[in-house]
Amino acid sequence: MLTDVGQCNHDDSADTVLPQESTILALLIAAVRQGSSIPRALDAVGDAVGGSFGEGLRKVATALLRGVAWHDAWRSAGSEFVLDDDSGQVDGYEHALFELLEESLEPSWRSGVSPVARLEATLERIDADERARIEQAAGKLSVRLLMPTGLCLLPAFILIGVVPTVASFMS
Template sequence: MIAAAIAHVRSGGTVAQAFGLGGMRVTVARLSPIVEAWRSPEESGETARYVAIGIVAACRLSEELGCAAARCLQTVAAAYRRVRLAETRRRQAFAVPQATSVLLSVLPVGTVALGELMGLRPLSFLLGTDRGLGCLALGGCCYAIGLLWNRALLRGMMANIGMLNRDVGGISADGGVVPWLTLIIAMLDVALRQGSSIPRALAVVGRICGGGIGLGMVRAGEALLRGASWHDAWVVQRADRSAGEAFDLICTALEPSWTRGDMSSARLEAVVDRLDAEERAAIEQAASRLSVRLLMPSGLCFLPAFVFVGIVPSIISFAV
């Protein structure tokens, strides 16, 4: 969808026309249903909304600085591809722990079914005797606790990993959540390539993106225009607990350009690559930690459930 819009804009059309909005202004409210309609089944509604917000931000950047709309949309497409790749990595990394969790959850029930097929009649012991009911109660409790424990581990890891480039600020000027950090950095690169000064680029991109990072960028740009040193312009932003790391990345990447006049593009691209590498490493580390943590519910819950519900009834039924 974004590629088609880029092609339409390059052929002389407008972004609004590319998305079927005619002469209307491109806003998140108008664009979100269109992006949602193009969303693939494996994508979340949140991702679709982030794409819509990114497209609107790209349009604002093009309008305010005169940047080529196609170039601005390319930054959105690149950020979207990175997020999709991160989601794919996350699914692949967590596939083995999830499969292990499913296998452990069906093991007690599968053992009982196998015992019935072999003629051991474990169900008769479990449901027809006091000792069997006791085993069933103990095994059922262990099984239920193990399921809840497993789901909590999986849900927590899946929710917190692979999302480093999202949720980096508050609310943008158009009423949407600030887009990915990689997109903010790419938009900053586009603004500087267009010929904007660093204070102007920081102010415009920050105002468009909004939120905590956007406000910090605007303040840094204003401080530079007032004659503050590079360090003084960023000292407050870098002390921010919620977004200090993002400001560190931006400040470090742009400092040589401000102090020595170096080109900033290569350094900003390196920041994006670093974010991708950190995200990939975080996903791999989280999958490894999850595999280890799954041993706890396996040993403390599923193994006792397997013994109480599967092994003990089969042995007693066979002995009797």
Template sequence: MTGIWTLTAAVCAAEAMWLKQWRPVRVPADLAPAGRVRELPLPLVLEMLSVAIRQGSSIPRALIAVGDIAAGEFGAGLRSAGEQLNKGVSWDDAWPDDGDLAVVRDAFASSWHSGASP
């Protein structure tokens, strides 16, 4: 009986060592490298901001975080607006007058001014 337990322990140890050294052969396409950024649809951006704010993040912090994820000028605009709000700039002055950014600005203006839930 002792031989079976010794053999089982040896097999488990060998498998543990194999699993520790195992690496996937390829990385799935969904797991993009950190430097790779994708264009995000506006409804998804609005939902991400809304979720971040409902979970306790401030509006400026949510804008900065989602701006880091979003691509291009749109993401940079979100980040810039969040940083401007953190510096004490007024809501309307913190935002550039771009199309999609104006939608985000208008969607969260009442939350900023009155503290209402997004």
């Protein structure tokens, strides 16, 4: 599962912005619906996306067309996401997206059925996760906005409303 669902990441090597995973899945769905095979769809989407991620998709497509085994094609093409220049860490977003595509397309590659249903299910899951994340963030924001407002209005309410009322009862 992706960690930062819905966030565009910057690819420093190609100076491009990687589209959201839902956009990439939608492009794959459109390519397959138009009659492209999985390797041709990966090649077309890789060309459209560009950058190191797009190059990785094109490498997978080329390897699959040459007859390389499914997992070997994805592993060899995904090796370029292994190290980040500065920290030596794996680029989590691109690597997770690469694994998501591999996982979503593998049953179709092995059994020969259309990958559209599985890609659409993956897209719906990603969209649902994104909506849940947005709703959770909105809930946190409402608490953050309400707290300062309450702290400002409560003393004013006490000074303007409660103190004069209590003072009028005492006199």
